[in-house]
Each structure stands twice: as structure tokens, then as C-alpha cells.
Amino acid sequence: MGRRIVLVLALLVFFASVPLLARSEESRLMRFPDIYGDKIVFTYAGDLWVVSSNGGTAERLTSDAGIELFAKFSPDGKTIAFSASYDGNMDVYTIPVKGGVPKRLTYHPYGDMVLDWTPSGDKILFRSTRDSETNPGPRIRKLYTIDRNGGYPEKLPLFEGELTSYSPDGKKIAYNRMSREFRTWKRYRGGMAQDIWLYDFEKNTSESLTTFKGTDAFPMWYKNSIYFVSDRDRTMNIYCLDLATRNTRKITSHTEYDVKWPSLGQDKIVYENGGYLYVLDLKTEKTKKLDITVPAEKIFARSTFKKVGNMINGYEISKTGKRAVVEARGDIFTVPEKKGDWRNITQTPGIRERDPAWSPDGKWIAYLSDRSGNYEIYLRKPDGTGDEIQVTKGSHGWQWSLLWSPDSKKILFSDKTYTLYYVNIDTKKPQLPRKIDKDNWSDIYEYSWSPDSKWVTYQKSGDNHFGSIYLYSLDKDKSYQVTSDFYDDYDPVFDPDGKYLYFFSNRSWNPLFGNFEHNFSYVLSSEVCVATLQADTPSPFAPESDEESVAASEKKDEGKAEKAEEKKESKKGSKAKKSKKDKDTEEKPLKIDIEGLEQRVVALPIGPGNYYGLSAAKGKIFYVSVPTLPAMAQGGEQISAKLEMFNMEKRKESKVIDGINGYALSADGKKILYRARSTFGIIDASPGKNVGDGKIATQSLEMKVDPQAEWEEMFNDAWRLERDFFYDPNMHGVDWQQMKKRYGVLVPYVAHRFDLNYVIGELIAELCSSHTYVYGGDMPKTKHVNVGLLGCDFAVDKKTGLYEITKIYKGRNWDKRYISPLTLPGIDVHEGDYLLAINGTELRYPTNPFSLLENAVGRQTVIKVSSDAAGKKAREFTVVPIANDIWLRYNDWVEANREKVAKATGGRVGYIHVPNTSLIGLNEFASSFYPQVNKDGIIVDVRYNSGGFIPDMFIERLSRKFLALWARREGNSYRTPWAAPKGYLVCITNAFAGSGGDAFPYFFREKHLGKLIGTRTWGGLIGISRGIRLMDGGGITMPDFGLYDLNGKWSVENFGVQPDIEVINYPHLVVKGHDPQLEKAIEVIMQEIKANPPGIPGKPKYPDKS
Known part of the structure; x- marks a missing residue:
């Protein structure tokens, strides 16, 4: 009973906060450095800066919303090559050391990362996923060089290549065949552990120079030695390999933070450690920490107003549907149905509020907040006035799905321990919640209140992983299993009138045979079921019969007598006047006959389907139906659902609205708040509605965002999420509190969202676990300019400067993912042809062919080709370039x-x-x-x-x-x-x-x-099964289940x-x-x-x- 939010597509003690303010004279999180002579270039807050190799005040080199990384000085020290995302893709650029306009060198739509310059200084070495063929992921990168003035890249003769350093004569390279420098997994010992390899271009010979079971990365070739980074002592430090003796020795001895992104200059190495820059003098092999001040404006850390309507997660509807309450970017908003303006009722930068729930009496909005350092339940008045009231204390971890009781005195919720609780809010003081039950297999997230607020129904998993329906009596503090685990029952809901218990059940067996083998699976297995709560209540679908009714006059007299008796009893019970509405809320104690309840189960006469999200109103139930589709949606489309209503009296099903992703039913059962992707609307709880009806102004929601406060909160949230969900409660033996302190000191220095991900990544990497990832977030926006591909390889004819089509990749042109533009019917282009022009623009080296395919994806493009270089057999075709050819x-x-x-x-x-x-x-x-x-x-x-x-x-x-x-x-x-x-x-x-x-x-x-x-x-076999976003839409993964073998031993990880x-x-x-x-x-x-x-x-x- 009560309002229930349905997220259709989601089927599946506080530690001290880090200080917000850093000392102004000190800078940290200077990243990706390089050194030449008396200069160091590095990335700070997404831009390039230059500083003396002795430290001091840095000078800005670039300023753009697009991030700039991996800067490398040319051998003559006059030019810097770097990678930047100015047009939404990471490409190679150069810029004079003294500043100027960056020059773009690459245009391919896959990311290009600068690694180094060739020793001669005429070319730049970079790595890219272009041409990767072994997985549509892709999984490997290759090495390329490009002329410092631009042109077309030349691929090195290696199947795969990552971090690379040339020998002084340029005839050999020391390189990593695999990349893990952005992996957030410390002390890694798996099959992908990096080794240093040597490749001889002239002899075409290769050998592995290191065989350590852990990480050997970032090779730097200096004279007759290879310097590199390794975690042989568990922390990444710099080591040196003597090429003559093949002996290895340790050079640095950092113990708290890893050495990051070392880069070799003429006789020095610069590297990151703990956010600072250090310089290692190779002549003395002494290292020095640099004191650097970066006088940055920190524009990405400034407070600013932002639209948040596209960041809504939790949502609810008020008692009568006059307003909706939503959670967006950590604040709670209410939005009117038609008249008035939206309100931000919390306005708490650096505090995250989520999962709002509006009380049935309309007086309170409950939500979860991490104000105390852990998530607890709080209350606030719907208009945002008055003080916030803390309701719970002693949180056991992540909580969700708040559900008010009909009398607005109690709240149900569950948490990450698979436990269901309720809390009584009458005292308006923080209290420990009461435990109802605990599941052994999965979350308890489907539950409902009885109309008298004295019973709770919920679904709990059995040892066969089938769900059973339970009833819990608050008066007796006892749970009863009312359906067996022979069927898979879920999502129980009380009838507001106290007569029925509704739920879904996978008890319909409809085998679907495959086309390629004599085998089957079961789909459309759900039934909408109803059980009478009292043994003497007739089935709602008992046989009907037309009969003459009692005379109207007799019924009228009978009714008057009943009302008189009611009035008399009411006066005895209270001196205060009470409206009919007040009397309705005084529910009589609900009678439930536990014994034999499962035998009183019947199915609604609508047939089986894929049903979710059950809600009940007087005489009606609402549920969503999801079509049977392929295992996962393809092509980026989202699965949408149809909201249905069943009228119990008329025994009729009707469609309310189609194409939604979720909904919430008001407490009075008369209004519905629906979600259809980014559209929210409030509609009558009746059939015949369409997406767009009753649309409310969620897209206008706006709030003042304080990035630094958010960054602190998200760091703490990430720490809590791992604490709560990591599969090993002992955190792999890691002192998790100490890790929060170690990496928390870096948070005040974050000046770009990219750097927050780095700090969080370093934190979760300490778990030494697979599947610890950090991703996304509110990054600075840059316009994305697509670049089209033709599904072929090019080579430059050195005599003419023309581009020869050396290979055309065959497709499966009946599959949209495998369409090859040059192989479609009517396109007479062959390997060996020359590409002479694109859209009328002549193509000849050094013009990069991809530069003429900007903004061409999916658009008709005219190409001119010829089988001879002179163009005597030229012909033109209209093709449609593709976004990727992987x-x-x-x-x-x-x-x-x-x-x-x-x-x-x-x-x-x-x-x-x-x-x-x-x-x-x-x-x-x-x-x-x-x-x-x-x-x-x-x-x-x-x-x-x-x-x-x-x-x-x-x-x-x-x-x-x-x-x-x-x-x-x-x-x-x-x-x-x-x-x-x-x-x-x-x-x-x-x-x-x-x-x-x-x-x-x-x-x-x-x-x-x-x-x-x-x-x-x-x-990597510690897996992930949850997806919980951070405040600004970014996220981390929490590995929550690990494999062990049939001998009872952890394996593979x-x-x-x-x-x-x-x-x-x-x-x-x-x-x-x-x-x-x-x-x-x-x-x-x-x-x-x-x-x-x-x-x-x-x-x-x-x-x-x-």
C-alpha cells in the first residue's frame, strides 16, 4: 500500500572529511611531465604549463576547454608535441615552446597519444587504436610516426605497441607491448603484467628484457641503460637495467605513492609522485622534489549555475499529484504539475541527498543524506522551510527505496546488507531502525505497507533463488512466509481496501524454441496474481450472475440507519470534530488469515507477460509490461515499457501510457508521475495517455554547483561505496581508513574533473582487485566534430604524392555494424585505385585524407578515384562514410x-x-x-x-x-x-x-x-553486478563477487x-x-x-x- 516508484529499466560512522582549502602557495596534481634542459612542461587542470626545472612559478602555455596531455619536447627543445581533445577527439598537435597557436597533425577519429619524438626530431611517435583488428572493443594499439609538419602517419612494423623509447641511434626501441598505465589496479600480477621488450628494426628481432611477474613499464633509453618503473617492492619506483650485463638495480625509494609518468630528458628524468613533480639526475642518480606554484584561474573549480534536469535519478509524486519531487545532482527539488515554479528544498553543496519520498499526508519529504558522513534518513517540509530533521542513526551502509506507511508515521527501507528495516518517525529524533528480515541471496527491494500500517509485505529469495512472498506483523514482530518457493513470486502490494494481496509470479511456462537447435528458453512467464487476505473473502473473479437488486427505498433507509450509528460512535470516541477524510485515515486493524493464503491465489485474466512495477489504488492495479526483446538492446536503443491498468470491478485491462521508463502513483491513487527518458509528466491515473501529456518543467531545473564541494563529496562517496560493496569485508587486508587519508589529502588540489577521477582511481586501485574502475563525470564540454571513414587503408605514393587505396575491407553489408562503404552495389572502387579528391577538393600529400572527411559521417560524400595516377580513368561515386571501421x-x-x-x-x-x-x-x-x-x-x-x-x-x-x-x-x-x-x-x-x-x-x-x-x-574474476552513479553522473565500480574453485580456494584472480x-x-x-x-x-x-x-x-x- 502507498506510493511506489517503479524504475522499469533498473531490474536488475563518518570519517573525517578532507579539508577544502589547500595552501595557496603550494600546487599539486601536476601531471604528465616532460623535461628538456632547464624547462619542464606538464598538464595542470587540463592545460599545459611550463616551469623551470628547478621549480618556481609556472607559466601557462595553452588555454582551452579541451584537455591537453602527454606533452613532449622536441630534441632541439624548440617545439612541444602533445595530444589534445579540442574537437571531441584526442589528436596530435604541436606548439612552439614560447607559445602560439597549436598545429593539428592527425585527424583520425580514434584517439592518438603522443609518446615521444624520433631521435632525429623530424617525426613524432604516437600510439593509436586505429587499425586495431582483434576485437571491436578495440583491445590493442599500434605505433605510428608522423612528420612534425603534418601529412599522413606511417605505421611501425609491429602488431602491437604501447609506451616506447628509441635507442639513441633510432635503430631500436624499448617498449611495452601492453598498456596498463591507466588501470586502477595496484600490485597486479596477472597475465597482462607489462614487460620491457626490445625490437631491432634492421634485424627484425625481438626479445623480452624483463620477466618480473609484476609491472615493468615506461621504458626510457639512456645511453646503454633502460630506466623503467616497476613495483618489485610493491610501490612503483624507478629501476635501471644495464643492457650490457642485464642487471637491474633500484634507483628511487618512494613508499607512500607510486612513481607516475616518468619522462626522460637529456640527462634527467621528471616524474610525478603524490601530486608533486620530482627530478632524477641521471649523473648522480639523486632525486629532488620541486616546489612549484601554478597561478591558475581554476575556472573549472568555480561555482556556477548549471541545468540539472537531465541528471534526475530518484523521483516521487505528492499525495494528490499537485507536485513531483525529484533528486538531481545531489539536491531535492519539487516541481509543480502546472502552476508555479520549481523549488530546491535542500540546496546543500557538498552534501548528497537522494531517493526522495513524499509522505501520504503531504507534510514531509523524506530522503537519504550523507550529511553525517554516512547515509541516514532525513525529513524536510515540502516548501523547504524549517530545519532538516534526522530520523535514523547507525547506518550499516548504502540504503535505498524509502517507502512511507499510509499513516505517515513510519518508513520502510532496505540496505546493502540485504536487510529490510522500518523506522518510526514520531519522535523526530535520530534512532536505530527496526530490522524486519534479511535475505541470504540478494537485495530486498520489493515491499509494501498494509492500509492500516501494521503489516508489511515483501519478497525474499529462497535457496533455489526463487522469490517467495512474506508478511510481517509489526505488532507481533514476526514474519510469515505465505507463498512457497516452488514458484518465483515478486513485487507484492496490498490492496488499499485490505481485501487482497497483489503480486507477480513467474509461474507460466511458455517455451520458446530456437531456430538453430532443438532447445528452448522460457519467456513471458509472469502472471499478475491476487490472493484474498481473509479466508471468507470471495475470489475477485468468482462467477458473476445478473440478479434483481434490493428495492431502492429499502437500501436508502438502511443506509440512514448505518450513518446514524456511525455518527454516534464517532462522538463517543472523540470530542474533536473530524472530517470524513480524517475518519478514512483511521483504518480498522487489518485481518489476515495466514493459513492457506497460497491456496487463495488466482491470476488476473490477462495472460502471461513480462511484468514489473506493481501499484495498487482502490479497485485498480497498475503495472508495466515490457516486450520480449533480444538479450540486450542493440544499436543504442533503449527498452521502453507500457503502463497498464486493471479495473477489478470491470475485470478489464486498459493501456494507460506507452513508451515509459518508470512511474510513480500518488497516495490517493488518482495521479501518475511518469518518466520517458528525459521527459516527466503528471497525468490522471486513467487510460489513453501519451508521452508528452502533462509534461512538467524538469528541464528547467537549475542549481548552483560548487565543484570543489562536490569533488570532496564524490571522493568520500567512492570510498564509502567500496567500503559497503567490496566482496571482501576485510578489503583484501588494506587499511581502508588509512587509504582515505592518504589520497584524501589530494582532493583539495583537484582543479579539473579529470584529476578527481585520477585521485579516486588511485584510491580504489589500492584494493588490488580487478574491475575497480572510475569513469565519466561532469567534464568541460567541447564540440564534437566527427570524422568519416571509408573502410580502407591508404598509402602515399612517394613519386606523385597521391593516396593509393591499398586495401578495402569487406563487410557484411546486411548488418549495419559491418557496412563497408566502398563495397556497396554500384561503387566501382578497387584496391590499387588512387583517391584523387573528396567533395571536389584535390587530395595530395601532405593533406591528410581524414581532414577532408570531417563532419562527413552519415552524409553523402563524393569521391573521385582513378586506376592511374594521371587521372585519365577518373570516376566519381557518392558514398556515405562511417563513424568507425573497427x-x-x-x-x-x-x-x-x-x-x-x-x-x-x-x-x-x-x-x-x-x-x-x-x-x-x-x-x-x-x-x-x-x-x-x-x-x-x-x-x-x-x-x-x-x-x-x-x-x-x-x-x-x-x-x-x-x-x-x-x-x-x-x-x-x-x-x-x-x-x-x-x-x-x-x-x-x-x-x-x-x-x-x-x-x-x-x-x-x-x-x-x-x-x-x-x-x-x-x-580478473572478482566481478561487478551494480551500477551506482556519483553525484555529477560519473561513477565507479565496486567488485562484489569473487570466484573460488570447487576445492574451496580462490582462483584465477x-x-x-x-x-x-x-x-x-x-x-x-x-x-x-x-x-x-x-x-x-x-x-x-x-x-x-x-x-x-x-x-x-x-x-x-x-x-x-x-
């Missing part, structure tokens, strides 16, 4: 591997690549698995698998065995099951396979399906899955076109096939039954 490159890589396997095995072995274990991976697996089940073997490639779902559904299919065969008179015998691999299986994996990509080979081995080949996987046969794809072999891991898989599976060819018994001789 799908085309991925498709090309997969098909090349499949062809290689087929050719090497005579077509006897199939090939499947699984890019992730989410929707894309499911589809790629299925589309390759079913056509190849009849092969003598299948190579399953999970290299570069980026994870997703727990992949047991993949393994189930791979582990199927034939049970029998069925003979027909004509044709071949039919197998059961049909979709089972006929032959042998081999799995290839590598360090880039993580999360679900770890679990896949782990399960593959546990089921003894075949050999694992490749290298050790990422090692921070190590990975070790293959049976280790094979390293050495760079020099890959450069020559080899894939040693795939080649080894072919060798192994063919050995198995030849040793014992898989076969199926032939049809036996028919029996003689004469």
Missing part, C-alpha cells in the same frame, strides 16, 4: 584466421572467435558454432576477449556429446543433440582475454574439453588461467605474417584428428522381425 577490420581478421585454418586442415577444422562474453560475443559464437558443428575439430579463439556475462552458456554448447542417432529410410541419420561438436576442440587464449575472457578458458579446462594454447590470461601449451607471439614472427598461437592450435588439433579420427557409427543393418 567492425570491418575485426571481420577481416576473423575471416583471415578462418581461411588459414581451413587451408591448413583441408577444411576439416572450423574456427570460432569470441570477442567478448556479452551480446556481441554470443552472436559471433552462435553464427560460427552452428555452421561448423559437423567439422572434425573446432579451434575456439578467445584471445582479446573483453568479457561480459559469466560464459557458462558458451561452455554448455561446446561440452555437448551425442546421445543417439536416428535413422530414416532416405538420407543420412539424424543426431541427438544436433548442435553438438562432432570432433575435437582446442582453445586459444592470451593476456588480453579477461573477466568473462578469463572464465571461458577456465571453464573450458574444468570441463576437459581440450587443450589450452597461448599465454596466461588477464586474471590476479594470476590468470595458465595454458597447457604456452606459445608467445613474438613480434618479429608476427611482422612476417605468422600467428604462432593459431599455428600451434592447428598443429595440436590435427595431431588429435590423425591419431583418432572422430567418427559417427553408420546406419546398422535393418532388423529382421519376421
Whole structure:
């Protein structure tokens, strides 16, 4: 009973605050430094600054809303190359050391990160995900150089490359093959641990220079030594590798903060540590902390008014629907239905309020606030006047879903401990809440009050993970299970009249068969159910019969007598006058017959569906219906729902509104607040409404944002979220309070939202856990200018300066993700053609072809091509450039591997690549698995698998065995099951396979399906199941479940899955076109096939039954 918020698409003691003010003379969080002679360049608050290498006051070099990073001095010290996001994409720029207008060098729509200059100083080295083909993620980067004056980048002859340093003569590089410098995971020891590799360009040879099980990164080649960063003593410090002796020694000895982003100058290294800059003199190997003052305006830390209508999370509706209450960016607002203005009733910078709930009597708005350092329940009057009242104390962690009782005296809520509570607000003093029940499997978040406010109904999970309905008596402080766990029941709601209990139940079995195998799943399983609370109450759907009614005069007299008696009793009970409305709120104690309640359950006559979000009004119930769709929405579309109403008296279902994402029902049951993406509206609780009806002015909501106060709150919130949800209550042995102090001292120095993410990332990285991520937030806005792609590779003809189309990537043009513009019907363009012009503008080096494709995505673009450089055979075509070509490159890589396997095995072995274990991976697996089940073997490639779902559904299919065969008179015998691999299986994996990509080979081995080949996987099987945003829309992840094996031991995490046969794809072999891991898989599976060819018994001789 009561108002219930339905979020349709979300189915699934305070520690001292850090000080807000930093000493003005001191600067910290100077990042990504580089040094040349007596100058240092670094990023501060998103801009580039230059300062003396001895410290002092820095001078601004750039000023733009777009962030500028990774600055590097040219070898002559006159120019600085850097990466910047001026047009919404990270590109390479240069600027004179003395300042000026940045010159743009790259235009490709994928990010480009400056790494260094070539020793000669004529080119800039950068890394980019462009041309990455192994995963549509993508998962790897490649190395490129570009002329300091611009032109077209040249790719280095390496399959993958990250942080890189040239030898003094430029003939070799020391580099990392993998990137982890932005990973928030300290003391990492998994398969992706970085090593320093050496590559010789002239000899095409490669070797690993380090083999430490942890991190060896940021190689810096100085004379005959490689300086680098390593966590060999658990904290990142600088080490030196002597190339002659191959001995390694430690150079720095920081113990509190990691060494970050070291960069080599002529004979010095500059680096970050704890937000400060240090300089290491390589002649003496002594390090010095620099005292630097950055006289920045800190414009991104200034208080300013911002629109917040697109940041609404929690929302509710008032008693009669005259106003809505919403939570936006940590404040609570009320918004009128029609007349008046919105109000910010909290206005608390640096304090986050959320999950508002309006009392049924209209007098209070309850919400959660972290004012005390932990989230507690508070009350405030709807007009914002008066003092805020704290209701609870002693919080056990993150709480949600406040629900008022109908008498407006109590509030239900649940928390992260899977516990349901209520608190009595009569005292208006902080008190400990009363525990109702605790689930052992999941959150309790579906609950409701009885109309007399003396009972609570809720759903609780059983050991079979099915939900059961419970009733809790406040008077007896006792819970009763009223439905069994044989069915999956959820979302119970009391009837306002006290006659019925409504709930949903997954008890309808409607198998849906697949098109590719004889298998099924169950959809549309929910029923809307109703149970009578009293044993003598008739079924709401009992047979009806038309009969003559009692005479009207008799009923009238009878009614007068009843009213007289009521009036008499009322006077006896109270001297004060009471309105009819007041008497209605004095509910009689509700009678509930617990015994036999489940036998009194009937289903509404509407048929099964996907139902959620149940609410009840007098004689009516409301619920949302979600269509059966693919496992996940594709193409970025959002799933929307239909709000239905069922009239109990008329026994009729009607559509209220379609296309919504959630709704709330007013306390009187007469009004509905709906949400349809960014649109909110208040409508009558009756059929026939459309999105846009009753629209309220949420888009005009505005508040004064104090970034520094918000940044402090979000840091504390991130700390609390990990404290509350991390799967190990001991926090992996980390002193979590100490970590808050260590990184909290950096928060007052944050001057850009990007830097707050860095500080939070360093904090959560101390957990030494996979899946600790920080993302998003209210970053400074820059206009995004798209750049179109044609799905091809270019090469510059050095004789003519023309651009030759060297490769056109074939697509799957029936799939919108794989459309290849130059392969569509009517486009007569071939490999070897020259691209002469784009939209009438001649193209010739040094003009970058991508510079002529700005703002071209999805727009008709005229290209001029010719098979000869002179243009005698020129022809023009209108094409539509695409936003990215990663799908085309991925498709090309997969098909090349499949062809290689087929050719090497005579077509006897199939090939499947699984890019992730989410929707894309499911589809790629299925589309390759079913056509190849009849092969003598299948190579399953999970290299570069980026994870997703727990992949047991993949393994189930791979582990199927034939049970029998069925003979027909004509044709071949039919197998059961049909979709089972006929032959042998081999799995290839590598360090880039993580999360679900770890679990896949782990399960593959546990089921003894075949050999694992490749290298050790990422090692990340502490997973995430929640998504809780921070105040400004950014977020972190809280790893909340970890894998342990059937022997009761933690497994895989921070190590990975070790293959049976280790094979390293050495760079020099890959450069020559080899894939040693795939080649080894072919060798192994063919050995198995030849040793014992898989076969199926032939049809036996028919029996003689004469």
C-alpha cells in the first residue's frame, strides 16, 4: 500500500572529511611531465604549463576547454608535441615552446597519444587504436610516426605497441607491448603484467628484457641503460637495467605513492609522485622534489549555475499529484504539475541527498543524506522551510527505496546488507531502525505497507533463488512466509481496501524454441496474481450472475440507519470534530488469515507477460509490461515499457501510457508521475495517455554547483561505496581508513574533473582487485566534430604524392555494424585505385585524407578515384562514410584466421572467435558454432576477449556429446543433440582475454574439453553486478563477487588461467605474417584428428522381425 516508484529499466560512522582549502602557495596534481634542459612542461587542470626545472612559478602555455596531455619536447627543445581533445577527439598537435597557436597533425577519429619524438626530431611517435583488428572493443594499439609538419602517419612494423623509447641511434626501441598505465589496479600480477621488450628494426628481432611477474613499464633509453618503473617492492619506483650485463638495480625509494609518468630528458628524468613533480639526475642518480606554484584561474573549480534536469535519478509524486519531487545532482527539488515554479528544498553543496519520498499526508519529504558522513534518513517540509530533521542513526551502509506507511508515521527501507528495516518517525529524533528480515541471496527491494500500517509485505529469495512472498506483523514482530518457493513470486502490494494481496509470479511456462537447435528458453512467464487476505473473502473473479437488486427505498433507509450509528460512535470516541477524510485515515486493524493464503491465489485474466512495477489504488492495479526483446538492446536503443491498468470491478485491462521508463502513483491513487527518458509528466491515473501529456518543467531545473564541494563529496562517496560493496569485508587486508587519508589529502588540489577521477582511481586501485574502475563525470564540454571513414587503408605514393587505396575491407553489408562503404552495389572502387579528391577538393600529400572527411559521417560524400595516377580513368561515386571501421577490420581478421585454418586442415577444422562474453560475443559464437558443428575439430579463439556475462552458456554448447542417432529410410541419420561438436576442440587464449575472457578458458579446462594454447590470461574474476552513479553522473565500480574453485580456494584472480601449451607471439614472427598461437592450435588439433579420427557409427543393418 502507498506510493511506489517503479524504475522499469533498473531490474536488475563518518570519517573525517578532507579539508577544502589547500595552501595557496603550494600546487599539486601536476601531471604528465616532460623535461628538456632547464624547462619542464606538464598538464595542470587540463592545460599545459611550463616551469623551470628547478621549480618556481609556472607559466601557462595553452588555454582551452579541451584537455591537453602527454606533452613532449622536441630534441632541439624548440617545439612541444602533445595530444589534445579540442574537437571531441584526442589528436596530435604541436606548439612552439614560447607559445602560439597549436598545429593539428592527425585527424583520425580514434584517439592518438603522443609518446615521444624520433631521435632525429623530424617525426613524432604516437600510439593509436586505429587499425586495431582483434576485437571491436578495440583491445590493442599500434605505433605510428608522423612528420612534425603534418601529412599522413606511417605505421611501425609491429602488431602491437604501447609506451616506447628509441635507442639513441633510432635503430631500436624499448617498449611495452601492453598498456596498463591507466588501470586502477595496484600490485597486479596477472597475465597482462607489462614487460620491457626490445625490437631491432634492421634485424627484425625481438626479445623480452624483463620477466618480473609484476609491472615493468615506461621504458626510457639512456645511453646503454633502460630506466623503467616497476613495483618489485610493491610501490612503483624507478629501476635501471644495464643492457650490457642485464642487471637491474633500484634507483628511487618512494613508499607512500607510486612513481607516475616518468619522462626522460637529456640527462634527467621528471616524474610525478603524490601530486608533486620530482627530478632524477641521471649523473648522480639523486632525486629532488620541486616546489612549484601554478597561478591558475581554476575556472573549472568555480561555482556556477548549471541545468540539472537531465541528471534526475530518484523521483516521487505528492499525495494528490499537485507536485513531483525529484533528486538531481545531489539536491531535492519539487516541481509543480502546472502552476508555479520549481523549488530546491535542500540546496546543500557538498552534501548528497537522494531517493526522495513524499509522505501520504503531504507534510514531509523524506530522503537519504550523507550529511553525517554516512547515509541516514532525513525529513524536510515540502516548501523547504524549517530545519532538516534526522530520523535514523547507525547506518550499516548504502540504503535505498524509502517507502512511507499510509499513516505517515513510519518508513520502510532496505540496505546493502540485504536487510529490510522500518523506522518510526514520531519522535523526530535520530534512532536505530527496526530490522524486519534479511535475505541470504540478494537485495530486498520489493515491499509494501498494509492500509492500516501494521503489516508489511515483501519478497525474499529462497535457496533455489526463487522469490517467495512474506508478511510481517509489526505488532507481533514476526514474519510469515505465505507463498512457497516452488514458484518465483515478486513485487507484492496490498490492496488499499485490505481485501487482497497483489503480486507477480513467474509461474507460466511458455517455451520458446530456437531456430538453430532443438532447445528452448522460457519467456513471458509472469502472471499478475491476487490472493484474498481473509479466508471468507470471495475470489475477485468468482462467477458473476445478473440478479434483481434490493428495492431502492429499502437500501436508502438502511443506509440512514448505518450513518446514524456511525455518527454516534464517532462522538463517543472523540470530542474533536473530524472530517470524513480524517475518519478514512483511521483504518480498522487489518485481518489476515495466514493459513492457506497460497491456496487463495488466482491470476488476473490477462495472460502471461513480462511484468514489473506493481501499484495498487482502490479497485485498480497498475503495472508495466515490457516486450520480449533480444538479450540486450542493440544499436543504442533503449527498452521502453507500457503502463497498464486493471479495473477489478470491470475485470478489464486498459493501456494507460506507452513508451515509459518508470512511474510513480500518488497516495490517493488518482495521479501518475511518469518518466520517458528525459521527459516527466503528471497525468490522471486513467487510460489513453501519451508521452508528452502533462509534461512538467524538469528541464528547467537549475542549481548552483560548487565543484570543489562536490569533488570532496564524490571522493568520500567512492570510498564509502567500496567500503559497503567490496566482496571482501576485510578489503583484501588494506587499511581502508588509512587509504582515505592518504589520497584524501589530494582532493583539495583537484582543479579539473579529470584529476578527481585520477585521485579516486588511485584510491580504489589500492584494493588490488580487478574491475575497480572510475569513469565519466561532469567534464568541460567541447564540440564534437566527427570524422568519416571509408573502410580502407591508404598509402602515399612517394613519386606523385597521391593516396593509393591499398586495401578495402569487406563487410557484411546486411548488418549495419559491418557496412563497408566502398563495397556497396554500384561503387566501382578497387584496391590499387588512387583517391584523387573528396567533395571536389584535390587530395595530395601532405593533406591528410581524414581532414577532408570531417563532419562527413552519415552524409553523402563524393569521391573521385582513378586506376592511374594521371587521372585519365577518373570516376566519381557518392558514398556515405562511417563513424568507425573497427567492425570491418575485426571481420577481416576473423575471416583471415578462418581461411588459414581451413587451408591448413583441408577444411576439416572450423574456427570460432569470441570477442567478448556479452551480446556481441554470443552472436559471433552462435553464427560460427552452428555452421561448423559437423567439422572434425573446432579451434575456439578467445584471445582479446573483453568479457561480459559469466560464459557458462558458451561452455554448455561446446561440452555437448551425442546421445543417439536416428535413422530414416532416405538420407543420412539424424543426431541427438544436433548442435553438438562432432570432433575435437582446442582453445586459444592470451593476456588480453579477461573477466568473462578469463572464465571461458577456465571453464573450458574444468570441463576437459581440450587443450589450452597461448599465454596466461588477464586474471580478473572478482566481478561487478551494480551500477551506482556519483553525484555529477560519473561513477565507479565496486567488485562484489569473487570466484573460488570447487576445492574451496580462490582462483584465477590476479594470476590468470595458465595454458597447457604456452606459445608467445613474438613480434618479429608476427611482422612476417605468422600467428604462432593459431599455428600451434592447428598443429595440436590435427595431431588429435590423425591419431583418432572422430567418427559417427553408420546406419546398422535393418532388423529382421519376421
